[in-house]
Amino acid sequence: MGRVVVxxxxxxxxxxxxxxxxxxxxxxxxxxxxxxxxxxxxxLQEKLEKAGWTFFYLAGVLKSNAWGLNQERGAARALRxxxxxxxxxxxxxxxxxxxxxxxxxxxxxxxxxxxxxxxxEAGQLMRERAVPKPYRLYIS
Numbered sequence: 001m002g003r004v005v006v007x008x009x010x011x012x013x014x015x016x017x018x019x020x021x022x023x024x025x026x027x028x029x030x031x032x033x034x035x036x037x038x039x040x041x042x043x044l045q046e047k048l049e050k051a052g053w054t055f056f057y058l059a060g061v062l063k064s065n066a067w068g069l070n071q072e073r074g075a076a077r078a079l080r081x082x083x084x085x086x087x088x089x090x091x092x093x094x095x096x097x098x099x100x101x102x103x104x105x106x107x108x109x110x111x112x113x114x115x116x117x118x119x120x121e122a123g124q125l126m127r128e129r130a131v132p133k134p135y136r137l138y139i140s
Contacts, residue, residue, distance in 0.1 A: 004072065005075045005079050005096060005099060005112065006099070007097060008041060008095070009035060009095070009096045010036040010040070010041050010044060010093065010094075010095050010117075011029060011033050011035055011036075011079075011093065011095075011096075012024070012035075012036065012092065013032060013087060013091075013092040013093065014028075014033060014034055016092040016093070016119055017120075018119065019051035019052070019053050020051075022047060022048075022051055024038055024044065024047075025037045029083075030080055030083065032083075032087060033083050041095055048119060052121070053120065053121050054118075054119075054120055054122065055117060055118075055119055056117060056118040056119075056120070058091065058116040058118065059115075060115075060116075061113050061114070061115065062082050062085060062114045062115065062116060063111060063113050063114075064078040064079070064081040064085075064112050065078060065111050065112075066078035066081070066109075066110050067107055067108070067109050068108060069106055069107065070108070071101055071108045071110060074109075074110040075099060075112060078111070078112040079096070079112050079114075082094060082112060082114050086114075086116045091116040091117065092117075092118055092119055092120075093116070093117035093118060093119050094114050094116055094117060095114060095117055096112060096114045097114055097115060098112075098113045099111070099112050099113075
């Protein structure tokens with residue numbers, strides 16, 4: 001199972017509708033979220049475009065920090081915070097941009113930066129529920 005968080009990793013909300021006949025290889029990451037094991041971000045976007053679907057890129061970096069004794073667990077904690085924010089904003093996909101680690105004594109500080117994405121058939125961004133404007137996601 002792909003539990004290690006690396007830049008470029010794509011997360012898709014469970015139950016996200018895909019074009020008819022399109023399949024993607026995933027593993028369960030945490031409650032409500034799957035991690036792509038097969039195609040990378042570019043291949044996924046290419047498959048969606050061939051089917052006439054859109055893979056929206058939403059401007060604005062999402063950032064989350066976590067401290068812990070174990071780097072991998074800290075990164076997973078920061079990532080779960082980001083995923084809950086993406087879900088609350090009604091987006092169905094997220095791509096990890098970077099992971100930064102800093103150490104203080106035995107403690108590791110991890111910062112995960114990502115972008116929300118949205119998979120849908122229409123060419124104009126449409127989500128199930130409107131998000132109040134301006135919407136800014138701050139996660140610490």
